[in-house]
Amino acid sequence: MTASEPGVPSAAARAAAGSAGAADPCAPVGLSEVADLLILGAGPAGCAAALRALQLRPDARVVLMDAADFPRDKACGDGIAPHGLDVLRALGVSDAVAGYRSVDRMRLRTPGGAEVATPCRRANHVVPRTVFDARLVAAARARGAVLLRRRARSVVAGGSVDEPVVVVNGDLRARVVVGADGANSTTRRALGIGPNPPEALAIAVRGYADAPHTSGPPEQLIEMTDEGWPAYAWSFPIGDGRANIGYGMLRSKLAALHGDAAGRTVLHGTLARMLPDQPAHPGTLRAHHLPLSTWRPRQPDGPVLLAGDAASLINPLTGEGIYYALLSGSLAGAAAVTATPARAGAAYRKALDRELGRHLRHTALLAGLAGRRRTLMDSAVRAARHRTELYDNLVEIGLGRGTIPTASVARLALRKLALPG
Incomplete structure (x- = not known):
């Protein structure tokens, strides 16, 4: 990348290029430009962050950065729960599973x-990630995001307390960075957060x-x-x-x-x-x-946010992560363009806890019980054969944002405490 390369285009230029079908899929960011939002990772979490940010602020300069060239394969179960499609519809994307x-x-x-x-x-739907992710990238680009093909190697927060600037790879600058760069997140390591045990x-x-x-x-x-x-x-x-x-x-x-x-x-x-x-x-x-949500790092204050797998947002009962990725990415994108950079992390942390906090606490409780007493899962599945509402609740807890009925929480917590180890 050289100083002669063009910078981030204006929103009007991006829209015009997109409507003409001539947008460069890997348009670079100029060294003198500061992006409003730089997203590391163009999977579901990253694309949702871009879509939400541009939905709220169409004039924002949003850059998606990924080492891969799309379409690309991604090891995953390919299951798309309806809850994830709800998030996409709210973001204006209605055709992510079309044809499946x-x-x-x-x-x-x-x-x-x-x-x-x-x-x-x-x-539910089952859509290979080669297709699903490429569709989300196309939707983000059509909204005005720039796609930059690069691997994130360093993330350094700088600037002043009031005007922080995050520098990526030594030459890319942004007011806010969202790390949606997966289980081996560079962004997470830059924040001093270690991997899951x-x-x-x-x-x-x-x-x-x-x-x-x-x-x-x-x-x-x-x-x-x-x-x-x-x-x-x-x-x-x-x-x-x-x-x-x-x-x-x-x-x-x-x-x-x-x-x-x-x-x-x-x-x-x-x-x-x-x-x-x-x-x-x-x-x-x-x-x-799959970094499980039973060990989630605390989202720090400031202009560097973590979404999806990078934030250990994987359901410990089922391994489901696409819904969490889409929802957390959307919340991160909103915080990035509605809060000041210095407050973006705190705003996102509160939004994430409001949307998923109780659910995540309950899945951690159930995972701890089921992992130490397999008969609990046998009993739950046997009961679900005869009680439709229980089956529906199990699915909601495993694939969406379901919670344990209030009357059962204390009983299950006491049962977990009584277990050895």
């Missing part, structure tokens, strides 16, 4: 033999396989296993003849059970054993880490 058939049935199996397969109150870090392997042949309606499968509990395999039909398959477990359990054995060998072998009728297509198996 909804799936309104989910089958849960526990190691103790409990099983439930009930239509969900609201249908192994007991709050899951590792999963994802692949693609032929969808199972069935005469009934398509359904998502989650099959839990005693080995390394809590752990499970999944099979999510995409609708094009394929299914997204995978297996995940806690990093601490992988180390405890298998010692120095190669993690990839263990994950691949367990997945093949649990889904023997769905061998992964060659070359599609990829592993990834």
Whole structure:
């Protein structure tokens, strides 16, 4: 990047270029320019931040920075819960899952033999991240965001207390930076926040396989296993003849059970054993880490925000993270352009706690109980077979922002305290 490269275009220029279909997908940021918002990572969290910021301030200079060239693959279960689509509709994006058939049935199996397969109150979708993320990037660019292809290597907050400026990679400057750069976030390390400990870090392997042949309606499968509990395999039909398959477990359990054995060998072998009728297509198996929300760093005050996986926003019960990414990204984008840079972090922290705080506390409580007493999950699934409202609540807690009924919170908390260890 040289000093002769153009700077961030004005909102009018961006809109004109977008309408003419001539916008440069990797337009660089001039060294003399200060972006209003620089977002590191152009996945769901980053794109939601850009979309919300520009929805509130169409004239804002918003830059998305990512090392990848879109479309690109991303290891994930590809499940899009309806709650995430609610966020996207509020952001003005209504076609993120267009062309993909909804799936309104989910089958849960526990190691103790409990099983439930009930239509969900609201249908899910399964969309490969190569498609889903590229659509979100296109929507953000159409709104006026600039996409810069670069890897974030350093994030340094500078300037004065009243006028902070964040410098990225030594030459990119912004009033506010949103770190939406995933489980291995550079932004998070720059804030002095370490990675999740192994007991709050899951590792999963994802692949693609032929969808199972069935005469009934398509359904998502989650099959839990005693080995390394809590752990499970999944099979999510995409609708094009394929299914997204995978297996995940806690990093601490992988180390405890298998010692120095190669993690990839263990994950691949367990997945093949649990889904023997769905061998992964060659070359599609990829592993990834999931930092669970049972260990969330406190969002600091100031102009550097964390969203999505970078903020450890992964549901510890299900591994779901796209809804959290979209919601947290949207809240971060709003704080970035409505609060002063010095207050952006505090404003975002309060908004996140207001929207998800109670839910996150309840999922942490349930995860702690289920992880130490597997029979709790057996009982819940057996009960859900006969009580639709309980099944719906389990789905809301696992995929959305559901909470434990007030009458049950104290009882469950006491039960957790009574457990050994």
